[in-house]
Amino acid sequence: KFESSDHCSYEDADIVMKEWQHVLGNGQSAPILLRTANVIFSGLFEKEPTSRDLFTRVNVGDMHSGEFLAHTLRVMTGLDELINKLHSPAVLDSMLAHLAEQHAARDGVKHDLFYVFRDIMYSSLSQLLDEYNPDAWKNCMFHILYGIAGALP
Ligand code: HEM
Structure with a gap:
């Protein structure tokens, strides 16, 4: 499944939150x-062309439509909230448990799609950010992605 990583330390979380803030x-x-x-x-x-079909409900056919933009905003504000809770593990874990349920409820959402998502996210961040510490992101995103997708098929 997910390759393991070091624990997301307090310092790692600081770095990720600071870089995300940039x-x-x-x-x-x-x-x-x-x-x-x-x-x-x-x-x-x-x-993963077939993964497109998971998003028909939110009008993926037109990625500039209001419905699809609203969906992507839900995902990204969700990610933003998770990152900002990296120093509050209990709150973070309850948010992750809720997201895990929401994703498990959707047929066809498989854990391996999350590492495709992760790798693309890392390469976008490394381009977007002047300062990007890959180890801190790897350690903290492991916790986040595993929390959402660890129990998915
Ligand atoms: C860090 C990564 C991710 C975060 C924070 C995230 C967050 C969210 C949130 C907040 C929603 C809306 C939940 C709701 O209102 O029911 C959502 C919906 C959804 N997510 Fe994710 N997601 C992530 C990654 C993924 C990945 C990798 C996939 C699989 C390709 C995926 C598939 C879906 C699907 C199919 C929906 C439902 C779309 C609809 O409304 O019809 N998500 N996600």
Whole structure:
């Protein structure tokens, strides 16, 4: 399944939160989140074409439609909330448990799609961020992605 990683230490969490803040720190957070999400989802659909069908309900046929943008904003604000809770493990874990249920309820959502998502996310972040510490991201995103997708088929 997921390759293991070191524990997301307090310092790792600090680095990830600070670097993530640089993505969003200029007051233009929504357009940046949407653009990043568009890159990630386009990359996912390119690599795993059948995964597109999981998003028909949210009008993936037109990735610029209000429905699809609203979906990507839910995902990215969800990610933002998770990252901002890296110092509050109990709260983080209850958010992750809820997201795990929401994803498990959707047929066809498989754990391996999450590492495709992860790898595309890492390459976008490394391009987006002047300072990018891959080990800190790997350690903390392991916890987040495993928390959502660890029990998926
Ligand atoms: C860090 C990664 C991710 C986060 C934070 C995240 C978060 C979310 C959130 C907040 C929702 C809305 C839940 C709801 O209102 O029911 C959602 C829906 C969904 N997610 Fe994720 N997600 C992530 C990754 C993925 C991946 C990799 C897949 C699989 C390709 C996926 C598949 C779906 C599907 C199919 C839906 C339902 C779309 C609909 O509304 O019809 N997610 N996700």
